[in-house]
Amino acid sequence: MSIAAQLIANGLIAGSIYALVALGYTMVYGILKFINFAHGEIFMMGAYIGWTLHVLWGVPLLIAFPVAMICCGAFGYFLEKIAYKPLRNAPVWAPLITAIGVSIFLQSLAILIYGAQVKTFRTGEVAQGLHILGAIITPIQLTIIIVSTVLMVLLWLFVKKTKIGKAMRAVADNREVASTIGINVNKVISVVFVIGSALAAAGGILVGMEQNLTPTMGVSVGIKAFTATIVGGIGSIPGAVLGGLAIGLIENIGIWFIPSGYKDAIAFIILLLMLIFKPTGILGRKKEEDVRG
Amino acid sequence: MLKPSKDIVLKISNLSSWYGKVQILHEVDMHVKKGELVSIIGPNGAGKSTILKNIFGIIKKRKGNIKFLKKEIITMQPEELAKIGIAIVPQGRSVFPSLTVEENLVIGAYTRSDNIKKDLEYVYDKFPVLKERRNQPAKLLSGGEQQMVSMGRSLMVKPKLLLLDEPTLGLSPSMKKLIFDKIIELNKSGLTILMVEQNARMSLKLSDRAYVLELGRNRYVGKGKTLLKDKRIQHLYLGGVA
Numbered sequence: 001m002s003i004a005a006q007l008i009a010n011g012l013i014a015g016s017i018y019a020l021v022a023l024g025y026t027m028v029y030g031i032l033k034f035i036n037f038a039h040g041e042i043f044m045m046g047a048y049i050g051w052t053l054h055v056l057w058g059v060p061l062l063i064a065f066p067v068a069m070i071c072c073g074a075f076g077y078f079l080e081k082i083a084y085k086p087l088r089n090a091p092v093w094a095p096l097i098t099a100i101g102v103s104i105f106l107q108s109l110a111i112l113i114y115g116a117q118v119k120t121f122r123t124g125e126v127a128q129g130l131h132i133l134g135a136i137i138t139p140i141q142l143t144i145i146i147v148s149t150v151l152m153v154l155l156w157l158f159v160k161k162t163k164i165g166k167a168m169r170a171v172a173d174n175r176e177v178a179s180t181i182g183i184n185v186n187k188v189i190s191v192v193f194v195i196g197s198a199l200a201a202a203g204g205i206l207v208g209m210e211q212n213l214t215p216t217m218g219v220s221v222g223i224k225a226f227t228a229t230i231v232g233g234i235g236s237i238p239g240a241v242l243g244g245l246a247i248g249l250i251e252n253i254g255i256w257f258i259p260s261g262y263k264d265a266i267a268f269i270i271l272l273l274m275l276i277f278k279p280t281g282i283l284g285r286k287k288e289e290d291v292r293g
Numbered sequence: 294m295l296k297p298s299k300d301i302v303l304k305i306s307n308l309s310s311w312y313g314k315v316q317i318l319h320e321v322d323m324h325v326k327k328g329e330l331v332s333i334i335g336p337n338g339a340g341k342s343t344i345l346k347n348i349f350g351i352i353k354k355r356k357g358n359i360k361f362l363k364k365e366i367i368t369m370q371p372e373e374l375a376k377i378g379i380a381i382v383p384q385g386r387s388v389f390p391s392l393t394v395e396e397n398l399v400i401g402a403y404t405r406s407d408n409i410k411k412d413l414e415y416v417y418d419k420f421p422v423l424k425e426r427r428n429q430p431a432k433l434l435s436g437g438e439q440q441m442v443s444m445g446r447s448l449m450v451k452p453k454l455l456l457l458d459e460p461t462l463g464l465s466p467s468m469k470k471l472i473f474d475k476i477i478e479l480n481k482s483g484l485t486i487l488m489v490e491q492n493a494r495m496s497l498k499l500s501d502r503a504y505v506l507e508l509g510r511n512r513y514v515g516k517g518k519t520l521l522k523d524k525r526i527q528h529l530y531l532g533g534v535a
């Protein structure tokens with residue numbers, strides 16, 4: 001086993017989770033120019049719903065997984081309709097405050113239902129790790145990489161090939177013009193919330209399978225995924241994936257150079273630096289592209 | 294040449310409209326008959342774009358009537374209008390920059406469920422350069438080419454009424470001519486067009502009829518060629534502009 005290979009593997013595993021969550025931020029921002037700060041809590045909700053179904057009720061994981069995604073997708077749908085849509089024409093801070101409120105509410109709700117102590121998916125002992133290219137990867141970690149890759153490829157196909165996916169990109173480009181060719185902007189916004197939330201839920205269960213569940217688990221992943229979104233260029237779908245992988249890699253390789261206790265601070269520092277020096281991100285749109293008639 | 298029949302395609306009556314507390318349009322009346330090419334001219338800020346946005350339901354604070362083929366449309370949402378056959382080429386660059394040229398065109402047919410292949414060929418036929426660049430993101434095209442994409446996209450709606458908002462704004466003289474030629478072609482092939490143009494002389498020359506708008510009010514209306522010869526209009530709008 002080589003340390004470099006191991007750190008890279010760990011980075012890619014964490015990164016694919018950040019990417020899944022970052023996709024929700026970036027898609028919502030692309031269309032509404034709004035950062036859904038409750039998104040990290042949807043990730044947490046996904047983990048707890050998955051845990052409830054699988055560990056508490058004994059539903060097979062293969063069923064619990066998509067059901068949790070669907071539940072969170074539905075939650076995202078109603079969240080947008082009930083909490084955000086009425087504020088569409090309000091000052092920008094109004095939905096932001098609402099999002100923060102929703103996120104505190106969801107954390108409290110999780111504490112109320114599940115208590116503050118950690119929950120875990122693990123039942124037996126940890127499975128034997130597999131040796132892959134000099135790194136040791138557990139079957140769960142392999143699952144994380146495979147499932148998140150599959151989900152991201154599916155999203156990419158959806159956005160590139162389907163009619164509603166194309167409509168999504170058109171609305172992100174220019175909402176008013178999109179409506180004039182008959183695209184129902186409200187419907188597109190709903191679709192984006194459903195998909196983004198379902199992906200976050202998937203991320204939540206995947207993380208839950210490997211680590212412990214806590215009611216605040218969405219906070220740090222939320223911030224890292226948000227950083228990934230900024231790094232990749234907010235509004236850009238490939239950017240969110242690249243950004244997620246980049247953050248995962250940087251913070252894991254980073255612990256080679258700085259004490260691992262500072263690992264969580266790395267994302268903050270990157271976020272700060274990006275906002276100061278390159279707020280448009282790696283694949284972000286340039287200003288002049290943002291033309292409105 | 295197909296020329297105006299008696300059927301009224303669009304009838305705007307008594308339209309007033311506001312941005313916040315500021316009233317922009319004051320009891321505007323206007324109509325377009327089947328097969329006509331009608332222009333709206335007037336100085337900057339007269340409210341020309343506002344009229345088109347009103348037809349498209351983009352502006353909510355308004356009063357009056359807008360009828361399309363005898364149907365009241367003032368209560369309709371923007372996304373419902375494409376379905377009943379109204380298309381718009383908005384002012385300014387209005388392509389979807391991140392979509393390819395072909396995706397821009399195809400998405401114009403968003404509300405249609407019939408076969409669009411023939412219409413796509415028709416658009417490529419009208420604007421051959423778009424066919425060459427069909428797989429490039431629209432943001433890479435020049436201003437004139439982007440305007441062709443916008444026009445092509447609006448044709449993919451298969452409209453019964455086409456609204457054009459300053460289709461030649463900011464284009465080179467040769468590109469202006471090309472776009473005007475296409476507009477004439479489209480109109481001659483039977484498409485009803487309501488157009489807003491800065492280039493008053495050119496648009497009066499081409500139009501069957503024109504409305505002159507000033508400070509959100511109807512000022513003059515008449516046959517394009519008659520207005521072109523009108524001393525008052527020459528004085529106000531045609532001074533020196535070629």
Ligand SMILES: Nc1ncnc2c1ncn2[C@@H]1O[C@H](COP(=O)(O)OP(=O)(O)OP(=O)(O)O)[C@@H](O)[C@H]1O
Pocket residue numbers: 312317335336337338339340341342343344384
């Ligand atoms: N979104 C808006 N909010 C507030 N006021 C607006 C808005 N859009 C336009 N206006 C104002 O409404 C008036 C009419 O604007 P409109 O765009 O209809 O003019 P126009 O005749 O199309 O002018 P131009 O030739 O410059 O395109 C102007 O005074 C403009 O400042």
Ligand SMILES: [Mg+2]
Pocket residue numbers: 341342343384458459
């Ligand atoms: Mg205008």
